[in-house]
Amino acid sequence: MHRVIFLLFFLLLAACETDILRVVPADEWDQPTSGTPVSAATFRDVSRAIGSEARTQCLRETRKQNCDFRVMVDVNPRAPANAFQTLDENNQPVIIFTRSMIRSAQNKDELAFVMGHEAAHHVLGHIARQSKNASDAATKFGDQERQRGGSDAEIEEAQKLGAKVGVQAYVKDFELEADELGTIITHNAGYNPLIGAKFFDRIPDPGDKFLGSHPPNAQRVQRVLETSRKLGLTQ
Numbered sequence: 222m223h224r225v226i227f228l229l230f231f232l233l234l235a236a237c238e239t240d241i242l243r244v245v246p247a248d249e250w251d252q253p254t255s256g257t258p259v260s261a262a263t264f265r266d267v268s269r270a271i272g273s274e275a276r277t278q279c280l281r282e283t284r285k286q287n288c289d290f291r292v293m294v295d296v297n298p299r300a301p302a303n304a305f306q307t308l309d310e311n312n313q314p315v316i317i318f319t320r321s322m323i324r325s326a327q328n329k330d331e332l333a334f335v336m337g338h339e340a341a342h343h344v345l346g347h348i349a350r351q352s353k354n355a356s357d358a359a360t361k362f363g364d365q366e367r368q369r370g371g372s373d374a375e376i377e378e379a380q381k382l383g384a385k386v387g388v389q390a391y392v393k394d395f396e397l398e399a400d401e402l403g404t405i406i407t408h409n410a411g412y413n414p415l416i417g418a419k420f421f422d423r424i425p426d427p428g429d430k431f432l433g434s435h436p437p438n439a440q441r442v443q444r445v446l447e448t449s450r451k452l453g454l455t456q
């Protein structure tokens with residue numbers, strides 16, 4: 222799902238674009254999906270519905286950001302199951318699903334839920350907030366090392382560590398925020414987030430590791446349940 226590595230990802234692209242990213246817009250994606258639970262047509266429907274609801278939520282926010290979501294498919298057959306949100310060169314939000322991710326969804330609700338979660342990261346301004354957290358902590362760690370009398374190399378190392386800690390400090394909160402708004406987007410777009418969140422039953426649980434990149438699955442499911450209850454949804 223959402224990763225901090227999205228920037229790295231695009232840097233890598235420049236290096237070996239033929240191997241890593243071959244994306245097509247969701248609307249033009251029409252691969253045979255025989256043997257998979259969700260058809261290409263369903264994926265296109267979900268993309269349109271979630272994109273439209275995410276836009277509505279995004280326009281309500283006071284952040285001045287581009288709200289025209291584009292959903293793309295990474296058609297590289299070797300890409301692992303993944304979905305993530307990034308920004309293109311015009312700051313337009315892009316949600317990318319790999320083919321194996323689409324294949325791994327058991328139904329339209331799971332697909333909608335994952336897409337709603339990724340869209341929520343953008344609506345909530347997570348990329349900008351994360352890079353601010355990283356740069357603030359990098360500055361703080363670097364200054365402390367400078368005051369300690371560290372060498373330039375040590376100051377640089379401290380800044381790098383600070384950037385990592387700054388990202389990690391909020392990454393779990395951001396995931397839960399995206400699960401909450403993602404649940405609302407999924408529901409408003411006409412899908413069932415309670416069915417969609419069954420997706421968590423099948424992905425590896427990161428557990429409750431300190432400085433882990435994702436909250437435990439149980440905590441995420443809990444957030445979906447609480448939000449669904451507020452929306453009047455029952456299991």
Ligand SMILES: [Zn+2]
Binds near residue numbers: 223338339342396399
């Ligand atoms: Zn995420």
